[in-house]
Amino acid sequence: MTERFRALVVRKSDGDIMNVSVQELGLSDLPEGSVTIRVAYSSLNYKDALACAPNGGIVKSYPFIPGIDLSGIVMTSHDPRFTAGQPVLVTGYELGVTHFGGLSEIIRVPGDWVVPVPESLSLREAMVFGTAGFTAALAVERLEQHGIRPDDGPVLVTGASGGVGSISVAMLAKLGYEVTAASGKSQLADTLRNLGAAHVVSRQGWQPERPRALDKQRWAAVIDVCGGDILAAALASTRYGGAVAAAGLTAGGQLPTSVYPFILRGIALYGIDSVYASAAHRTRLWSRMADEWKFIAQDNEWIHEISLQDVPEYTARMLEGQTWGRALVHVAAED
Incomplete structure (x- = not known):
């Protein structure tokens, strides 16, 4: 596969100067993983803002793709639990910390990190929660x-x-x-x-x-x-x-x-640690969110939808305490 895609890439020079920009990559640039996902949405969290900062203490090696969560569609899977075309989400584990994260149009992750999106949630709603x-x-x-x-x-x-x-x-x-x-x-x-x-x-x-x-x-x-x-x-x-x-x-x-x-x-x-919660715990709570609390993801008053290009400016404001609500990143070039 020679497909090219866009991703938010963080680079750091010897002088601790950060460069955070949208760049074009190929599948060979991605880390190993059994499930390849075409990302639709990600969201911005405080940890993502730290990953884009010179002294954030999150990223250990560069270049790097941040983004600690994502929702999207499985492109290919070597894990029998997931099939091409399946809506899935990923949060936690090493995503966006030591493993390339969700601020990328395509990502590859271990199957153990992947959670099926509940049928009653859209990909967008899943990442409003994130x-x-x-x-x-x-x-x-x-x-x-x-x-x-x-x-x-x-x-x-x-x-x-x-x-x-x-x-x-x-x-x-x-x-x-x-x-x-x-x-x-x-x-x-x-x-x-x-x-x-x-x-x-x-x-x-x-x-x-x-x-x-x-x-x-x-x-x-x-x-x-x-x-x-x-x-x-x-x-x-x-x-x-x-x-x-x-x-x-x-x-x-x-x-x-x-x-x-x-x-x-x-x-x-x-x-409260959401990073290493068990797969069973994740599945159960995501089902509860899709059932009892779905209305939260449908209230657009406090949701700010932005693009990949908007992320550097938004994370800078987040570190300064100038943001509020949920920042939803529409990653896909097209739905």
Whole structure:
């Protein structure tokens, strides 16, 4: 096969100067894998923005194609679980980290990474959810497993204007939880309420002026995508026996807290990892998204569809905290 295709390629010079641009490649440029996919959509996540940055700490070797998720159609498969023409998606594993990612019109991956797209979801809808949606679903499920119920009290979602946060708000609201959405972007209050938030607060509106080991008990549970001081404040203000699901680090990887929330209030801190979830877990949660939460992927108010050429500028703004909602990348040259 001599087919040529376009991909977003990241190159780095000895002087740490990054070049991120759309280039033409051939199939021989792709890494090994048992399933070759013609990509329709990808999405942009914070990890993708880091992959396009000089000191992002994500990419180890160059040139590289970023993109930690994709949806598309199988072109060829040496894995008996998948056939040509089948709609599939890929999130997590090493995609877009050490293995060429989804910001490419054609990609080749191991069969163990591939998940069939549920019949009721389009390729576009699958990537409106993407890694962010799958991560949000994992976090919501973890709170349910802890025993948090809608009548237990309000649930805080931090970083609510981002991908994981906004989808978490909508998922929790659909399940009947009273959701407080915390965001630094006050202009998005109406959007967050339309997604289901009962209350929208600023960072200053719920965090104390000075960090406290224990604060007033406010939240039955929390989904946090920020880390750092924000996660510490969330832990300090979670009610006795509550749970906090940590799913991101946009505010930093450090956690300046103490043992007090854990030993005096019995709070549980759950780490949410979407990268290495089992195939069975993925299939089950994607089916749930396609069933209970499909409406989220059909609400275009918070979805920004862009092209491959738009990605460098968008990821730069993402690192500066100037983006919100979901960035859906229409990768295919034609549908």
